[in-house]
Amino acid sequence: xxxxxxxxxxxxxALIVEDEYLIAFDLARTLEDLGVGVVGPARSVxxxxxxxxxxxxxxxxxxxxxxxxxxxxxxxxALLTRRVPFVFVTGYDSWIIPAxxxxxxxxxxxxxxxxxxxxxxxxx
Amino acid sequence: MSDEPDHSRxxxxxxxxxxxxLAVESATxxxxxxxxxxxxxxxxxxxxxxxLGYEExxxxxxxxxxxFTPEDRAAGVPDAERAEALAQGRAEDERWHMRKDGSRFWxxxxxxxxxxxxxxxxxxxxxxxxxxxxxxxxxxxEERFRVLATNIPQLVFRSxxxxxxxxxxPQWVDFTGLSSEESLGFGWLEAIHRDDxxxxxxxxxAAEATGDYRVEHRIRRSxxxxxxxxxxxxxxxxxxxxxxxxxxxxxxxxHEMRSLQDRQKVLLAELQHRTRNLLAIIQSMARQMxxxxxxxxxxxxxxxxxxxxLSRVQSLLAHDDYPAIDLRxxxxxxxxxxxxxxxxxxxxxxxxxxxxxxAPSAQALALALHELVIxxxxxxxxxxxxxxxxxxxxxxxxxxxxxxxxxDWREDGVTMPSHLEQExxxxxxxxxxxxxxYQLAAETRLDFSPEGVRCSIAVPLEDRRAKHAWVGI
Numbered sequence: 056x057x058x059x060x061x062x063x064x065x066x067x068x069a070l071i072v073e074d075e076y077l078i079a080f081d082l083a084r085t086l087e088d089l090g091v092g093v094v095g096p097a098r099s100v101x102x103x104x105x106x107x108x109x110x111x112x113x114x115x116x117x118x119x120x121x122x123x124x125x126x127x128x129x130x131x132x133a134l135l136t137r138r139v140p141f142v143f144v145t146g147y148d149s150w151i152i153p154a155x156x157x158x159x160x161x162x163x164x165x166x167x168x169x170x171x172x173x174x175x176x177x178x179x
Numbered sequence: 180m181s182d183e184p185d186h187s188r189x190x191x192x193x194x195x196x197x198x199x200x201l202a203v204e205s206a207t208x209x210x211x212x213x214x215x216x217x218x219x220x221x222x223x224x225x226x227x228x229x230x231l232g233y234e235e236x237x238x239x240x241x242x243x244x245x246x247f248t249p250e251d252r253a254a255g256v257p258d259a260e261r262a263e264a265l266a267q268g269r270a271e272d273e274r275w276h277m278r279k280d281g282s283r284f285w286x287x288x289x290x291x292x293x294x295x296x297x298x299x300x301x302x303x304x305x306x307x308x309x310x311x312x313x314x315x316x317x318x319x320x321e322e323r324f325r326v327l328a329t330n331i332p333q334l335v336f337r338s339x340x341x342x343x344x345x346x347x348x349p350q351w352v353d354f355t356g357l358s359s360e361e362s363l364g365f366g367w368l369e370a371i372h373r374d375d376x377x378x379x380x381x382x383x384x385a386a387e388a389t390g391d392y393r394v395e396h397r398i399r400r401s402x403x404x405x406x407x408x409x410x411x412x413x414x415x416x417x418x419x420x421x422x423x424x425x426x427x428x429x430x431x432x433x434h435e436m437r438s439l440q441d442r443q444k445v446l447l448a449e450l451q452h453r454t455r456n457l458l459a460i461i462q463s464m465a466r467q468m469x470x471x472x473x474x475x476x477x478x479x480x481x482x483x484x485x486x487x488x489l490s491r492v493q494s495l496l497a498h499d500d501y502p503a504i505d506l507r508x509x510x511x512x513x514x515x516x517x518x519x520x521x522x523x524x525x526x527x528x529x530x531x532x533x534x535x536x537x538a539p540s541a542q543a544l545a546l547a548l549h550e551l552v553i554x555x556x557x558x559x560x561x562x563x564x565x566x567x568x569x570x571x572x573x574x575x576x577x578x579x580x581x582x583x584x585x586x587d588w589r590e591d592g593v594t595m596p597s598h599l600e601q602e603x604x605x606x607x608x609x610x611x612x613x614x615x616x617y618q619l620a621a622e623t624r625l626d627f628s629p630e631g632v633r634c635s636i637a638v639p640l641e642d643r644r645a646k647h648a649w650v651g652i
C-alpha cells in the first residue's frame with residue numbers, strides 16, 4: 056500500500072508493542088507503507104518501557120494486552136504519564152480490561168490497519 | 180397426705196362411702212380399683228371392667244399385678260411402684276399394661292397408698308394409647324428433623340421474616356464459631372463478609388414480599404478464618420401464609436462451584452484471545468506472502484501449506500487447559516505431514532529426551548520446523564536418495580530462567596542446488612533467524628553447508644509458573 060498514506064500520518068512515529076513476531080512486523084511494515092515511522096516493535100513490558108524512556112518522539116502507541124504472560128498495563132501507565140495516546144489491540148473482550156483503561160480505544164484482532172491508523176492519529 | 184386429699188379423705192370419712200362409690204362408679208373412663216397391702220384386689224369399678232376386661236367378681240381377691248405385662252412383673256415393677264407410693268405418697272404409672280385377653284394398652288395414672296397404709300392402695304388408670312402413640316410419632320418426627328437438620332452438610336437456621344434468627348444448627352455454630360446465643364437476632368451477621376452484609380439484608384427485605392429468601396454471600400469459617408461462598412435460601416414452612424411464621428433456611432457451600440465458574444470464565448476469555456490471535460497471525464502471514472510471492476500460484480501453494488502447519492499445532496494445543504507439547508511429538512507431526520522418511524526407515528533419526536514445550540513456544544517452533552521440513556522435501560535430505568536427516572535435542576542448564584532446549588537439525592549427503600544460496604531471504608529463513616529470537620528469545624543459527632542444511636535452535640524453557648501465568652488474569 057505504498058503511497059496510500061495520508062499527509063496526516065507522514066512523519067508520525069508509532070510504538071508497536073506485540074509479542075507475536077508475524078503480527079508485529081506485518082503491522083510495522085503496513086504502518087510504514089502508510090508513512091508512519093515505527094518505534095520497536097517491542098515484545099515485552101520491559102522492552103517497551105525502555106523505548107518509552109529513551110525515544111524522543113512517540114506520537115502514539117499500539118498495545119497488545121497479553122505479552123507472553125505479562126499484561127501491558129504498566130506500559131499504558133507510562134504512556135498516560137507521557138501523554139501519548141494509545142490503542143489496545145487484543146483478542147480479549149472488553150470486560151477483561153481494567154476500568155482504569157476503559158477509556159482507551161480498542162481494536163479487535165485481526166485488525167484493520169486503516170481503522171487502527173485513524174484511531175491512532177486522527178481522533179485528537 | 181394433705182396435698183392429695185381427694186380419694187383418701189373421701190374414702191374414709193364417715194358417711195362418704197356412698198358418695199365415693201357413686202363418684203367411682205360414674206367415672207367410667209377411668210379404671211379405679213383398690214388393693215390390699217399385698218396387691219390383692221379389694222374393689223373394682225365399671226371403668227376398670229371396661230378397660231381391663233375383668234369382671235369385678237372374678238378379679239376381687241386376686242392379684243392385681245395381672246394388669247402389668249409379664250416383662251414388667253419379671254422386672255419387679257409392681258413391687259417397686261408400691262414401694263415408691265409408700266415412700267412418696269404417690270407413684271406415677273405410665274407404661275404398657277395388659278388386658279384380660281392379652282392385648283396391650285398404654286395406661287397412664289397413679290398409685291396412692293390409702294390414708295391408713297395398712298389398708299392398701301388405690302390405683303387410677305386411663306387408656307392413653309392413642310395420645311401416647313401420637314406423641315411417640317411426634318417425638319420420632321421431631322427427632323428425624325433434628326437428625327436431618329444437624330447432620331446435613333448445610334448450615335440450618337430458623338428465622339423471622341425480617342431475618343432475625345431464633346435458632347442455628349450445630350453445624351452453623353461449628354462453622355462460624357459463633358455460639359447459638361451470639362447468633363440470635365442479627366448476631367449471625369457477624370459471620371458474613373463485611374462486603375456482603377448489605378446484599379444479605381436487602382435479600383431479606385425482598386423475601387418478605389416474595390416468600391423466598393436467596394442470596395450468595397461469603398461466610399467466615401472459624402477454623403481458618405477463611406471466607407467461603409455460600410448460597411443461603413429460606414422459606415416459610417406454610418408457603419408464606421401469615422407473617423408470624425418462622426422461616427427455615429440453609430446455607431450451602433458453593434465455593435468450589437464458584438471457583439470453577441470463575442475459572443471457566445477465564446478459560447473462555449483465553450479461548451477468545453487465542454482464536455483472535457490466531458486469525459491475526461494468519462492475516463499477517465497472508466499479507467506478508469502477498470508482498471513476496473512471485474505469482475498467485477506460489478501464494479496458494481505456500482499459504483495453504485503453512486495454514487495446515489498452523490492447524491496441526493492447534494490440534495496438539497487443544498488437548499489440555501494448560502497445554503504443554505512434547506517436542507518429539509511436534510517434530511514427528513511435521514515430518515509425518517510431509518511423508519516422513521518415505522520408503523527408507525533409516526533416513527530420519529530423531530533423538531532426545533522428553534521436553535514439554537509451553538504452548539506459545541510450540542506454535543512458533545512448529546512453524547519454523549515446517550519450513551525446515553518443506554525445504555528438506557524440496558531441496559534437501561527428504562527429497563533425495565542416499566541423504567539423511569538427524570534431528571536431535573538436549574536440555575541445557577538447570578531449573579529456572581536459564582534452562583533451555585537446544586535442537587539440532589542436520590542434513591547429510593545432500594546435493595545442494597547451486598541457486599539456493601543466492602535465493603532471496605525466504606519466509607522460512609525469516610521465521611528461524613528473526614521470528615524465533617524475537618518471540619521466544621531463542622538463539623538460532625541456519626547454515627546451508629555443502630552437505631546439507633544445518634540449523635540450531637535454542638529455546639528457553641520458562642519455569643512452570645511463568646508459563647501458566649498467562650492463563651490466570
